Amino acid sequence: MSPAKTGRPRGRSGNTKQKIFETAIPMFMKKGYDNVSIDDICRKMGLTKGAFYAHFKSKDQLVVERILAADNHYRDEIFPCLASMGAVTDKLRLFCRLVFEHMEFLEKNVVKTAYLIQIGHNSKVSTVMTEKRELYKIVEELIVEGQARMEFRDDASPADLTQVVLHNIRGLIYNWCLSTSQFGLSEAGEGMLDVLCAGLKRV
Numbered sequence: 001m002s003p004a005k006t007g008r009p010r011g012r013s014g015n016t017k018q019k020i021f022e023t024a025i026p027m028f029m030k031k032g033y034d035n036v037s038i039d040d041i042c043r044k045m046g047l048t049k050g051a052f053y054a055h056f057k058s059k060d061q062l063v064v065e066r067i068l069a070a071d072n073h074y075r076d077e078i079f080p081c082l083a084s085m086g087a088v089t090d091k092l093r094l095f096c097r098l099v100f101e102h103m104e105f106l107e108k109n110v111v112k113t114a115y116l117i118q119i120g121h122n123s124k125v126s127t128v129m130t131e132k133r134e135l136y137k138i139v140e141e142l143i144v145e146g147q148a149r150m151e152f153r154d155d156a157s158p159a160d161l162t163q164v165v166l167h168n169i170r171g172l173i174y175n176w177c178l179s180t181s182q183f184g185l186s187e188a189g190e191g192m193l194d195v196l197c198a199g200l201k202r203v
Contacts, residue, residue, distance in 0.1 A: 020047075020055060020062065023041060023044055024036070024041045024062055027044070028109065029109040033059070033113045038052055063110070063113050064114060066114075067114045068133065070099075071134035071135055072134070075138065087151065088142055088151050091145075092142050092200075093197060095138065096189060096196075097189060100173070100186045101186050103185055104185050104186060108177055111177055112177040143200075146200070147202075153200060153203065161200065165196065165200075168196050172192050176188070
């Protein structure tokens with residue numbers, strides 16, 4: 001007998017949203033994103049589609065929010081820890097390293113699905129994943145600080161240097177998603193950061 005469906009989430013709304021994450025993401029990873037419908041997710045949870053749509057407008061939004069949830073962690077938990085560090089270069093290196101570690105924690109298939117959505121599956125979602133992210137804001141704040149303290153080059157604007165940093169981060173993550181080898185993202189990131197930080201250095 002299938003579990004009884006609930007017309008509205010039971011308990012706190014946040015708990016239901018988290019349970020949708022915990023149910024849907026493993027299904028995407030096991031069966032493939034396009035092979036899992038909202039009906040499949042609801043059936044497994046014993047939830048109505050109305051209850052699903054009370055939390056997410058679509059499957060796309062579910063995956064994107066899973067990635068964007070990292071931003072709260074970066075801002076609230078990681079960024080304050082950087083304040084006690086001396087060199088801004090060290091702050092940037094640590095922050096980027098933690099970004100790579102979080103991507104590995106999410107697992108490759110989840111990250112790959114998020115990239116698929118951005119590249120063409122849903123163009124409206126792509127804007128959410130760009131400059132509006134806390135990820136971008138944090139990197140730009142570090143660039144501004146580095147220039148003010150004369151650590152970083154000043155022949156380019158903070159916005160331009162932020163784009164350089166983010167292009168490198170995203171490029172490495174994208175290659176990690178495409179690669180059939182099992183190279184470690186964090187390990188590869190260390191080499192990339194060596195080159196990146198050398199390029200940012202004020203001469």
